[in-house]
Amino acid sequence: MEVKTEDNSGVIILTPMGRVDTSTAKIFEDSVMAAADTNGKIAVSFDSIDYISSAGLRVVLMLGKKLKASNGTLVLINMPDKIYSVFKMSGFDKILKICATFDEAKPLFG
Amino acid sequence: MATLTKILVLDDEKDTEDLFLQKFRHKIADGIYEFAFASCQDEVQKHFENGTFDIFISDINVAGMDGISFISQLRKEYPLMRAIVVSAYGDINTLRAVMRCGAHDFVIKPIDFNDLLDTVQKTAKVVASMKQMEATTKKLSAISDELDVSAKLQRSILPGNVIKSGSIELFADTIPAAEVGGDFYDYFWLSEGKLGIVMADVSGKNVSAAMFATIAKTLIKSFSRIYASPAECFRNVNITLCAENVTTMFVTAMYGIIDTEKNEITYTNAGHLPIAVIVPGQDPCFLECDSGMALGIFEEVEFVDHTHHFSPGETILMYTDGVPEAADPNGAEYDFERFAEVLAKNAKASPNTLTKELIKSIREFANGAPQSDDITTLCVKYRMRIIPNVI
Incomplete structure (x- = not known):
């Protein structure tokens, strides 16, 4: 598992690739937390992952809390139905911003 | 950062200490080696009361003691320590006796200090990797203990x-x-x-x-x-x-x-x-x-x-x-x-x-x-x- 990072007009787009499960959650955590240290505007794109476990959800939640504490913004984008249903099932869709595409997410970053 | 290797030298010749300190002065100054010296078995024991050593360099012909069995005994007590034997006799019987007591290497007197520097360096590397292996084993055993505790905790609830x-x-x-x-x-x-x-x-x-x-x-x-x-x-x-x-x-x-x-x-x-x-x-x-x-x-x-x-x-x-x-x-x-x-x-x-x-x-x-x-x-x-x- 690896995390691709790109800068799109001041917003860091993080794209985890592969499976985010217990054994890879730490790699995911380290890369997203490092990104959050340098930038307050972050989008996580889910189009390149096959699976996310509760350990992966926890990382997304930690990222959300960290950005909230520093007045930053986190938007989750490009979610396949299967991944979206995991976020919906755990109730995370109620506290995290989810958009279909990056274009749709743009206005949220102000 | 290089780790400090602690070396104890046993020799009853008076100028040994000066020679070692002179020949190894750069390594000592760089904090790579630290030396202690003893001229008899009792002094060796006293040094061990104050701490352990990584390498023990010993003359097996020190008067009044059986150098070979002393090394065997120390090796049992300090399994991570390695011994380098120094002897004026390089004959096959002496060599075999040295091998049997579990010494790591052998140097003939009069000491060629270039050879000794090399031997000590190699031995220090062996000791360092032994220590690392021991630390890793401890870590692994701590992890497996942790897993064991959590498995028990999980079952018990x-x-x-x-x-x-x-x-x-x-x-x-x-x-x-x-x-x-x-x-x-x-x-x-x-x-x-x-x-x-x-x-x-x-x-x-x-x-x-x-x-x-x-x-x-x-x-x-x-x-x-x-x-x-x-x-x-x-x-x-x-x-x-x-x-x-x-x-x-x-x-x-x-x-x-x-x-x-x-x-x-x-x-x-x-x-x-x-x-x-x-x-x-x-x-x-x-x-x-x-x-x-x-x-x-x-x-x-x-x-x-x-x-x-x-x-x-x-x-x-x-x-x-x-x-x-x-x-x-x-x-x-x-x-x-x-x-x-x-x-x-x-x-x-x-x-x-x-x-x-x-x-x-x-x-x-x-x-x-x-x-x-x-x-x-x-x-x-x-x-x-x-x-x-x-x-």
Whole structure:
């Protein structure tokens, strides 16, 4: 598992690739937390992952809390139905911003 | 940064100490070697009272002692230390005796200090890697101790796995993955005819997850006695978990109360997978409900109570994501279709048999792929009380 990072007009787009499960959650955590240290505007794109476990959800939640504490913004984008249903099932869709595409997410970053 | 290698030299010749300090002065100044000197066995013992050494350089011909057996004895006491033997005799018998006592290397007198520098350097490397191996072994054993503790903790919080009482036949089981996870189930009688059942999954693994699971399980059981509504119970468990939660861990959970007077179950959901309902002759279905939110994340979450009426011969099943997400060697998931198929096939079976058939089917599907998450199930077969028609 690896995390691709790109800068799109001041917003860091993080794209985890592969499976985010217990054994890879730490790699995911380290890369997203490092990104959050340098930038307050972050989008996580889910189009390149096959699976996310509760350990992966926890990382997304930690990222959300960290950005909230520093007045930053986190938007989750490009979610396949299967991944979206995991976020919906755990109730995370109620506290995290989810958009279909990056274009749709743009206005949220102000 | 280079690590300091501590060397003890045993020699009864007076100029040895000066020679060593002179020849090794650069390494000493750089903090690579530290020397101590002894001229007899007693002095060696005194040095060892104040600490250990990495390398012991010894003349085996020091008057009045058996150098070979002394080295053997020291090697037994300090297995990580390596000995370099110095002797004026380089004959085959002396060499064989030196080898037998477990010395690491051999240098002939008069000492060629270039050779000795080289020998000491090589020996120091061996000692360093031995130490590293020992440290790694300790770490590994600490990890396996931790796993052992969390496995015990996880097992100790689960109640037995069978109830047969009146209208209820219950069977629950958990199959932990290689690493200990945070799944748990629970059941408890709240009053006569009212049975509480809980299924939960803590994010993460090992000791921290097992401890969080223990806290969550205790809170749910305690609050279930105070709040008659499952939603009210979860609302309070959630507020308590949020207040104490510095680790950003969370637990998805489903809690239901089976009422045998009313033939129904009232349940609430905190981000957990839906309850499966199996009625003979019908397609299995999953009980729809508000998903709520996993416990321990956000204080101001409201939970909703839902009620479901039992049909005759109905079985319900609570489970964790280890069931639908069990993977085969190619990473394909077991999924809900196969899951529902097995449930339909075993609709009339006892909870014990249904669970065993489900696990068997998951195992067959996984086809030897390692189990990456705990598989936990709680199955209840509900036998309707027959109320005679009053004419």
